[in-house]
Amino acid sequence: MDIIFSQHSLQQMFKRNITVEQVKRAVKMGDEIKDYPDDKPYPSKLLLSIENELPLHVVAAYIYAENKCIIITAYNPDINLWSDNFKKRR
Numbered sequence: 001m002d003i004i005f006s007q008h009s010l011q012q013m014f015k016r017n018i019t020v021e022q023v024k025r026a027v028k029m030g031d032e033i034k035d036y037p038d039d040k041p042y043p044s045k046l047l048l049s050i051e052n053e054l055p056l057h058v059v060a061a062y063i064y065a066e067n068k069c070i071i072i073t074a075y076n077p078d079i080n081l082w083s084d085n086f087k088k089r090r
Contacts, residue, residue, distance in 0.1 A: 002068045003027055009071040018056065018074045025049060026058040027069055033087045044072065048086055055086040 003024055005013075013023065026049035034046035042061040049056045059072040077086045 001027075002066075003071065004068055005071045006073075009073050012073050012075065016075055018076070022049070022051065022056055023058055023071055023074050025051070026056050026074070027060055027071070030056075030058065031087070042070065048077075050086075055082075057086070 005020070005023075009023075013019070026047050030047035030049035032045050033048045036044045036046075039061065042063050044059055044061040047058045047060060049058070055077050056074060057077050058074045061070045061072055062068070063070070079086075081090055082088065083090060
């Protein structure tokens with residue numbers, strides 16, 4: 001699957017010190033914690049990856065017919081807004 005980074009995602013990743021490699025690992029090995037099948041223009045998913053005890057959320061849209069994944073944004077979830085396992089909003 002080709003992974004494409006939106007301009008917005010790259011800007012946010014830079015501000016948040018999140019690397020391209022971290023996001024790629026999240027897409028390949030992260031847990032899907034929310035599915036948004038009706039998102040437009042493409043269905044998307046919220047993924048969770050934990051590396052070195054640091055959680056990472058990645059929002060990715062999927063163009064299944066073209067085998068592409070577009071990274072919308074990536075961020076480190078706030079423990080005050082998310083459950084202890086970072087899978088559910090408080």
